[in-house]
Amino acid sequence: MAAPSTLSTAQGREIAYHWTEGAGAPVVFLGGYKSDMTGTKATHLEAWARARGRAFLRFDYSGHGQSSGRFEDGTIGQWAQDAQAVIIAVCAGRAPLLIGSSMGGWIALLCIRNLPEVAGFVGIAAAPDFTEDGFWAGFDDAQKAQLEAEGQVLLPSGYGDPYVVTKALIEDGRQNLVLRSPMALPFPVRLFQGTEDTAVAWEVPLRLMSHASCDDMRLTFVKNVDHSFSTPACLDLVTRAVEEIAPL
Template sequence: MTAPIFLDVDGSRIAVRHATGMEPGIVWLGGYKSDMLGTKAEVLSKWTEGEGRAFLRHDYSGHGESGGAFADGTISKWLSQSLAVFRHFTRGKQILVGSSMGAWIALRMVQELRKAGDDRVAGLVLLAPAPDFTAELIEPVLTEAQKHDLAEKGFFGEPSEYSPEPYIYTRALIEDGRENRVMTGPIDTHCPVHILQGLADPDVPASHALKLVSLLPADDVTLSLIPDGDHRLSRPQDLDMLVRAVGAMAGHAG
């Protein structure tokens, strides 16, 4: 494993791994509390290497090998870092592959890039997409104790089956999430979208993916429902489906 290179973004030391190659390149965007050395990112790294295709991944601040405190992170901050990495390292057409929160980052990136006149995103592959998860999935089910912690301490912690440490959700994350919502009306990505969603996902229900699909242009959207798929989508058959989805989109965009 080669060491990461670092890009300073607004004072945060962001760890990046980048392999050059043919277009369209693949850009990996991980989930909340995930890092760029996870199973799905590693599988895509090996696949792109075999294809001779460009591949870019990074850790958000407070994640993995990047600097900064996790509790200081917000969607706006992680979006800004992702845009900076994208603009610094990519050339030509790119496919964004976003997992869970990374799908939210990907959708916001497309909005911001197009606003700036950059139309290089040739496609989106979204796994267990969790756009607007703070407003759609967390806020509606907050307990009185969690609301009290947010008001008094500025955060609350939740046990996680993915980490020995509790997941921390801050008031800043939730308030900032409201400013970054994408599921408030039609979402025009100007590119094809392929969503992979497990029906046995305990964290992001399939109904969330269906709501997202209803807001996307129907002629450009593929939804693959995986009957026994969980939130990770990291079993061999899930990884195979991911590679096939990314490969098909890259072939089409190329």
């Protein structure tokens, strides 16, 4: 596999990315919390885009994968800065179609606020505001006290190593919440959610739908599918959504 390209951000972080040159609105994959750009969804989408001659971008946030920094030092705001920087630099003025998986859905919604134009948004088990509504809301008094005293708590992830949840992540997340104020999404939006997802509650995409202003927004629940949303049938749903929103 070819080595990734790198982008130096204004904050001094080195962001690793892979860019596939092609036609149409650049399809940009934004991964989840503690995931990286070598995952099933990112690589499948890249192969799909390449086979069709579509432009495609995948990348690692700082502290993830092949980018610089430690995961424990990252925050939602920093990762949104990373995403916005690489999208603006690499897509070079072309309106992107953003695919946000889990945390990547929140990051995409933050980028949408600042990008000059967006062609569309596809959310895969999108998890806006999860640091507040998921982590913090689920902490008991002992965990909240530990976070205050030690600056972090460990949570089981279901994907190997536990999640390190820092006080900085929680506090920064509160400065970047997107479901507390009006949100305009003036482009097609497609949301997907598995009914067996134990990481993101099914109420989250419904809340996003009711919260956002959008003339073309659809939510699809897929029975017996978990948070990974990576079966061939699920991946086909995602690529068909891209083709519907932004055909070549």
